[in-house]
Amino acid sequence: MNYWHALLLAIVEGLTEFLPVSSTGHMIIASALLGIPPTAFTKLYLVVIQLGAILSVLVVYWKRFFQSFDFYLKLLVAFLPIVVVGAFLKKYIDALLESVTTVGVTLLLGGIVLVFIDRLFPQEDPQEGGHPVTNPGWREAFVIGLFQCIAVIPGISRSAATIIGGLSQKLTRRAAAEFAFFLAMPTMAAAAAKDLLDYFQEGHTLDAEQLKVLAFGNVVAFVVALLAIRLFVGFVARYGFRAFGIYRIIVGGLLLLMLALNIPLELL
Structure with a gap:
């Protein structure tokens, strides 16, 4: 992987991490x-640069992190649900990360769900006596966490799964999206830490150049996100x-x- 590859992947990560289109899939x-071989370092890079993207949440919503301990x-x-699922399915998840076919299928199916999601979970209108939820309770938070577990499959989109989970609990679109952003921080930090630990336990090392590439990717992902x-x-x-x-359906279908x-994907 060179710096050109690192730049493009970091831009893709920053643009898609919080959109319901699957950053991992993209x-x-x-x-x-780009024809980048799925080496151990490439797989590590794809996970670790998500740290840069999720740090943008801390910058945008820094005041919210001081509101209460309940938060x-x-x-x-x-x-907690993703911790349990991730611990048992880590090997299967890693195998799926190499499957472009899986990404295509999940992008397509997830796109169909998103086309109709606003009808399935219409927003409550206060003027009509509705009571939209802007702050999830304990039960709502746990249900959203269960939905996040679906996103271990590449292409599903962690953001999409958690937002849909929030909508199913009658959260407003804004509240569901923002809680998905907040939940990304511990989730992706844990994923990056686990991948780094596994990387070193498997006997790999990071040289000075690879550390520079990781730092570069995180900075780019942070700014774009x-x-x-x-x-x-x-x-x-x-x-x-x-x-x-609609976007997911088009990309997944193509x-x-x-x-x-059998059209080769290595176009660049």
Whole structure:
């Protein structure tokens, strides 16, 4: 992996980490298009640069992290299910990370869900006697955490799964999206720590150049995500998720078509 590869993958990560389109799925597709071999370092890079992206949440919502101790407890409750699932399915998840076909299928199916999600979970209108939820309780946090577990399959999108979980608990679009952002912090930090530990336990090392590439990727992902997160919240609060569903269907459909016709993905 060179710096050009690192730059493009970090841009993809920053743009897609908080969108319901699957950042992991897009980085797998981007890696295939760029012809980047799935080496141990490449797999590590795809996970570790997510740290840069999730740090943007801390910058954008820093005041929220000082609101109450309950806030952290709710994040813990939502975080625990993925810890259990990840511990038991780690080997299977790693195998799926090399499957472009899996990404194509899940992008397509997830897109169909997002096209109709606003109808399935319509927003409560206070003027009509509705009571929209803007702050999840303990039960809502746990249910959102269960939904997050679905995202261990590449292409599902952690953001999409947790947002849908929030909508199912009657959270507003904005509240569901923001809680998904907050939950990304412990989830992705734990994933990065686990991958780093496994990387070293398998006998790999990081030389000075690889450390520079990781640092470079995290900085780029942070800056891009900082811009993306602000735009996404406003867009989804106003227009909903249909546009993201259509995008997923198009990308997933094209990807599966290319695979079915044996069109090589290494275009660049």
